[in-house]
Amino acid sequence: xxxxxxxxxxxxxxxxxxxxxVMRLLAEKGFDQMTVDEVAADVGIAKASLYKHxxxxxxxxxxxxxxxxxxxxxxxxxxxxxAGASAVDKLKAITRWTLQTQLAGxxxxxxAENSSLRNALIANRAYMDRLMTLSDELGAxxxxxxxxxxxxxxxxxEAVLFTxxxxxxxxxxxxxxxxxxxxxxxIVEWVMATCFNGLAARA
Amino acid sequence: xxxxxxxxxxxxxxxxxxxxxVMRLLAEKGFDQMTVDEVAADVGIAKASLYKHxxxxxxxxxxxxxxxxxxxxxxxxxxxxxAGASAVDKLKAITRWTLQTQLAGxxxxxxAENSSLRNALIANRAYMDRLMTLSDELGAxxxxxxxxxxxxxxxxxEAVLFTxxxxxxxxxxxxxxxxxxxxxxxIVEWVMATCFNGLAARA
DNA sequence: GTCTATAAGAGGATAGAC
DNA sequence: GTCTATCCTCTTATAGAC
Numbered sequence: 001x002x003x004x005x006x007x008x009x010x011x012x013x014x015x016x017x018x019x020x021x022v023m024r025l026l027a028e029k030g031f032d033q034m035t036v037d038e039v040a041a042d043v044g045i046a047k048a049s050l051y052k053h054x055x056x057x058x059x060x061x062x063x064x065x066x067x068x069x070x071x072x073x074x075x076x077x078x079x080x081x082x083a084g085a086s087a088v089d090k091l092k093a094i095t096r097w098t099l100q101t102q103l104a105g106x107x108x109x110x111x112a113e114n115s116s117l118r119n120a121l122i123a124n125r126a127y128m129d130r131l132m133t134l135s136d137e138l139g140a141x142x143x144x145x146x147x148x149x150x151x152x153x154x155x156x157x158e159a160v161l162f163t164x165x166x167x168x169x170x171x172x173x174x175x176x177x178x179x180x181x182x183x184x185x186x187i188v189e190w191v192m193a194t195c196f197n198g199l200a201a202r203a
Numbered sequence: 204x205x206x207x208x209x210x211x212x213x214x215x216x217x218x219x220x221x222x223x224x225v226m227r228l229l230a231e232k233g234f235d236q237m238t239v240d241e242v243a244a245d246v247g248i249a250k251a252s253l254y255k256h257x258x259x260x261x262x263x264x265x266x267x268x269x270x271x272x273x274x275x276x277x278x279x280x281x282x283x284x285x286a287g288a289s290a291v292d293k294l295k296a297i298t299r300w301t302l303q304t305q306l307a308g309x310x311x312x313x314x315a316e317n318s319s320l321r322n323a324l325i326a327n328r329a330y331m332d333r334l335m336t337l338s339d340e341l342g343a344x345x346x347x348x349x350x351x352x353x354x355x356x357x358x359x360x361e362a363v364l365f366t367x368x369x370x371x372x373x374x375x376x377x378x379x380x381x382x383x384x385x386x387x388x389x390i391v392e393w394v395m396a397t398c399f400n401g402l403a404a405r406a
Numbered sequence: 407g408t409c410t411a412t413a414a415g416a417g418g419a420t421a422g423a424c
Numbered sequence: 425g426t427c428t429a430t431c432c433t434c435t436t437a438t439a440g441a442c
Contacts, residue, residue, distance in 0.1 A: 011407090028317060029317045030235075030315075030317050030318075032235035032236065033235065033317060033319060035434085035435060035436085036435075036436065036437085037434095037435075037436090045407095045408075045409090046408060046409050046410075047436090047437085048407090048408075048409070048410085048411095048437085048438075048439090049407060049408050049409075051436090051437065051438075052407055052408080053407090056436085056437080057435095057436070057437090088403070091402075109315075109317075110374065112233075112312075112372075112374055112377065113374070113377040113381070114231060114232045114233050114236060114312075115233075116236060149404055150403060150404060151402055151403060151404060152396070152400070152401075152402060152403065152404045152405070153404065154396070155393055155396065155397065155402070156385075156393070158378075158379070158382065159375070159379060159393050159394075159397070160397075160402055162374070162375045162378040162379065163375055163397050163402060164402075165374075165378075166373065166374050166375050166378075169315075169374065170369065171313065171315050171316070171365070171368075171369050171372065172362070172365045172366055172369050174315065174316040175361075175365040175368075175369075176361070176362060176365060178316070179361065182359075190358060190359070190362045191362075193355070193357070193358065194358065194362070194363075194366050194398075194401070195397075195401065195402060196401045196402050196403045197355070197401040197403060198355075198397070198398065198399045198400040198401030199294075199354055199355060199358070199363055199366060199367075199398060199399050200291070200353060200354060200355065200399045200400060201352055201353060201354060201355045201356065202355070202405065202406075203405075203406065214425090238416085238417060238418085239417075239418060239419085240416095240417070240418090248425095248426075248427090249426060249427050249428075250418090250419085251419085251420075251421090251425090251426075251427070251428080251429095252425060252426050252427075254418090254419065254420075255425055255426080256425090259418080259419080260417095260418065260419090
């Protein structure tokens with residue numbers, strides 16, 4: 001760990017502020033509807049200054065997505081540390097965290113097939129590396145949980161992985177919240193139940 | 204049924220062609236990334252002519268969404284007609300149809316909270332009317348299936364409804380298809396299984 | 407690195423002839 | 425109703441002074 005000058009610290013702090021703003025705006029409006037002007041205004045600097053930190057709108061969003069995956073990885077680490085938790089317990093915990101984060105408006109939307117972000121992200125080494133790290137960690141839990149008989153063995157592990165990833169952009173949360181009749185906690189538990197137990201009644 | 208002049212028939216046929224193109228492009232790229240120029244080029248008429256038929260890009264998309272719900276309603280009717288099908292059978296059938304349609308690239312993406320389409324659609328009487336009709340029909344099936352003990356009774360019917368609606372934009376289909384290793388039919392069955400049976404193994 | 411000002415271009419919508 | 429040509433706004437990105 002090299003020592004940083006005061007100037008460098010300020011620089012990093014500013015970039016963190018930018019990335020956090022972008023993460024929130026991405027969650028709120030999505031990539032297409034988020035404008036660079038808006039980001040600059042929110043951070044409180046001129047747009048041209050933003051472009052000194054990040055080369056393009058895509059780079060801005062990629063940095064936010066890298067940060068988002070970083071948060072997920074931190075969450076994974078903290079669940080690894082829980083003693084006595086089974087693999088499926090950990091999968092449920094990370095899924096619940098994902099739902100809570102999305103409901104709190106802090107989860108930048110995953111890039112769908114058609115997203116303009118998608119190509120930029122696929123070309124981004126840092127993003128892809130972290131995404132693969134995350135997938136490997138979750139993949140190990142999934143295989144373990146299937147071997148435990150806790151997760152359906154018929155499903156290919158990647159189908160399970162994608163299903164959990166998809167919770168990050170599940171519109172059901174927003175639909176239920178829009179009704180205004182249920183607490184966030186209640187909504188999360190219902191979506192957790194449909195995800196792991198399914199819509200059909202268990203015998 | 205009033206008789207239509209040849210001219211009127213041509214007019215309607217053209218609007219149908221436009222709506223079908225928009226439905227496909229909406230499914231492919233989403234509202235923001237679909238351009239009016241593109242729609243016009245695809246239909247084979249000038250952009251200005253397009254605006255003689257529809258007042259705005261939003262109106263264009265709304266017409267496509269109305270059409271999409273119309274297709275779903277047609278599907279619902281045809282399932283109503285199946286003798287001996289239980290309520291949950293019908294729910295599964297409409298869900299499977301939704302997944303197949305999305306996988307075939309013919310399902311315009313549902314408007315998320317943040318979509319620019321959302322406000323236009325909420326203000327669109329035809330769309331809201333049809334959406335409510337569809338919701339009523341599916342809602343009746345859901346209540347029946349819960350009373351049959353086939354769908355989990357703990358879940359509020361609207362949570363079940365939204366979960367089924369959300370299959371229209373489930374990214375898991377695209378993720379699995381992108382891998383290229385599975386047939387469409389296989390993918391649909393896995394998503395059906397996770398939707399109705401959940402990720403957890405059934406005892 | 408920050409700012410103001412502006413270039414460059416995409417895309418929604420319209421004018422006006424036919 | 426269809427076309428060509430154009431308008432105009434919004435947005436990304438950069439020039440150039442400090």
